[in-house]
Amino acid sequence: MVTPNLCQSAFAVLRRIEPTLVLEQLGSSLFATALQMVVKDRCVNATYPDAHLSREGSQQRAMTDFYMAYDLTVRLVPLLPALLIARLGDRGWRRVPIAVPLCGYVLLSLTLLLVVVLRLPLQVMFGGAVVFGLCGGFGAYWPGVMTLAALSSTAAERSKVMMKVELLYGTAGLVGSLASGHLFLLYSSSLGTGTILIAVAALLQLLCLAQAITLLQVSHESHQETEDTSHLLPDDSGEVPAPAERNRVNVVLLIATAVLYGAAVGGAVGLMDAFVLKEPLSWSATQLGYGHAAGCMIFLTSYLGVTVFRRWVSDVTLILIGMLSFASGIYFMSFVRTTSMFYLARSLNLFALIPMPTIRSLLSQQVPASSCGTTLTYLQMALKFSGLAYIPAFTKIYQRTLDWFPGFVFTLSSVIAVLGMIPISIVSCRLRQKQKYTRIEVD
Template sequence: MATNLCQSAFALLRRIEPTLVLEQLGSSLFATALQMVVKDRSVNATYPDARLSEEASQQRAMTDFYMTYDLLVRLVPILPALLLARLGDRGWRRAPIAVPLCGYVLLSLALLLVVVLRLPLQVMYAGAVVFGLSGGYGAYWSGVMTLAALSSTAAERSKVMMKVELLYGIAGLVGSLASGHLFLLYSSSLGTGTILIAVGALLQLLCLTQATVLLQVKHETPQESEDTSRLLPDSPGEVPAPVERNRVNVVLLVATAVLYVAAVGGAVGIMDAFVLKEPLSWSATQVGYGHAAGCVIFLTSFLGVAVFRRCVGDVALILIGMLSFASGIYFMAFVRTTPMFYLARSLNLFALIPMPTIRSLLSQQVPASSCGTTLTYLQIALKFAGLAYIPAFTKIYQRTLDWFPGFVFTLSSVITVLGMIPISIVSCRLRQKQEYTRIQVV
């Protein structure tokens, strides 16, 4: 019995799930720590503009930091992520996962040094560059999703990818709930937040060790790659789609993803500063709970996929998710109390459905041999979009802070609605292709 349990535990440790859990636990602790450290370091920020109040100056300092930090995190990894994706498609499937995890560890250590040694907050810019050179989140998440895509059939791919998102969300929920309380643990010699950051760094180090030493990756044969590159699985009544890329659908899907990520990324990026100002003025514990509320959306989105996919297709799932986010983020523009914040987040129940479903559709438009590279190209497109929407949302928020701080959330809702147009065109094209295929078969 004990031997069987040990074998089962070892087999589990060789799967991708422990990697996801450890990484997200560490990242959720890091996110809360960074948000509170930025807030503390921005208290005494001053600007030449005498019209700015103390709170407005703090908000401007925070959003300026996040604007530069986010741009570095998104843009520096572009070339490294592409190189790692090509390595992955040539058989080194572990590389796009393990190398970025090194960057995660170094980024956590950079924040720890900022707090312990009282270094300037701008040191985190150097940490962001190092993190980017390791491939960053784009390389890591593309590597994880590629493994998930290649281990499933086309028919089940959306469900498998949402399971990955579900596990990621559960880990984030647990980590976020604990993060606020861990931040308050105080070390008289090192200061508030050091325990939280140290625990997060340790989790990232454990994750790196598991991904490097234990993670098992199935090596594909050419025959398997050819078999899994079809749009639809082999089953009675179904006709395999050709292996060639459907370039028009790829462009439309990328356009949908760019618009949606611009809306989500711009709004969520501002939300970190929005909840720390009056009238919300959240503490570290409330920040952790707020992150946990965002992680709950992973669970509800997974349940949404499980329920809705029985009666609707992938395109309809994407539209449901986009509508969910558009309504919730519009309501967020008028939030004035913490209960109202959670009510607005509750409208975002299915907001995480679109991106994994878009990736699923995108992976079905290309051969399996270029799946990893295609998904990484998508991540690169999203990063270039960040070059536009991150500064735009930041400056709009700063200029509307006095008269309507929630204006950026309204703008985000409008962009989401615009993103529904290209995916609707994809729906029409897929329907026409299915009808044409049926006519050929008859």
């Protein structure tokens, strides 16, 4: 009797979104380290005679130029496919925003594997990025995951549920990052460095795709629509059920907050990979994996922060705490010169991942459930569009300040994060006014 029950429990778990998240993030974390080390190896002999750069300066410029073009491709191509996939999801095909992007992840990993094994030019990765984007990319995958989380939770518990998703995602990234540096060192002399690491990443993503297609069970009915709607007053947390119509002003302000914060985080973190590979840090593949793991630890601390703080503060205050945590940590990163200083700076980012899932939670409460997936995808597209501006800007600023102050981009990122606190503060005032008006109406 015990064995059948265990089998049934295991099968029930495999039908949930959690195994999908774990397998995908494990594969992605391995892929990220592999791509970074392959790019470093291919750019080691880069030269820019007209710019009179040192060997390390030339390598940094070549790496950042590659990542700029690669990131812009990954962000630009998925814009239209992600919206089409989101509309299919809102029409009842909830599995599509999960499965289709996973096909892109598998193909992208296979492209990197071919680049290493067949000694193809690094520019072939741009073709892989295009295919990845046509499958919707992260811009379709993550809103699809968050939509399933939003529709399976009540408004009062939504921010906590979404933060649980982030926690699981980060925990898987932590494990994958810790293992990635060691797996990178395993290689066959006939195939090249990193082959085993990339192959394992592709296998994990292939298993993830198989699970999403054959086993993943999705709910087509919103929990929000079935819960008791007899309450006339919002609860003490200040959260309100999703309205029948959009609150357009709040939606715009929330998206503005997300765009500013996303630009601050994306601009800084995107260049951190190049920053730690240059002197005086000069990290190895193993240290690089540990650095990624330190970033994934923030998922855990952010989840604990949401669990503790939400008992006393509103979602808006949670967002402000997270933004302040990131701004302080990334400002300290400007002056990092040793590995210990790097980890100290990252420790200040304890709650830096609280804002984005909480913004998504608030955003889902401002629109009807029938358009939740599309709205969250619009948010993701806004973040992608902003990347078309801040990625080249941060890259060029980093290249031009490399000799006199390489950490200047981190100071700039801190300033943008502080500016992002303005629109969310306006949302807080509007929600309080609405709550007060509702109470007066009921009285």
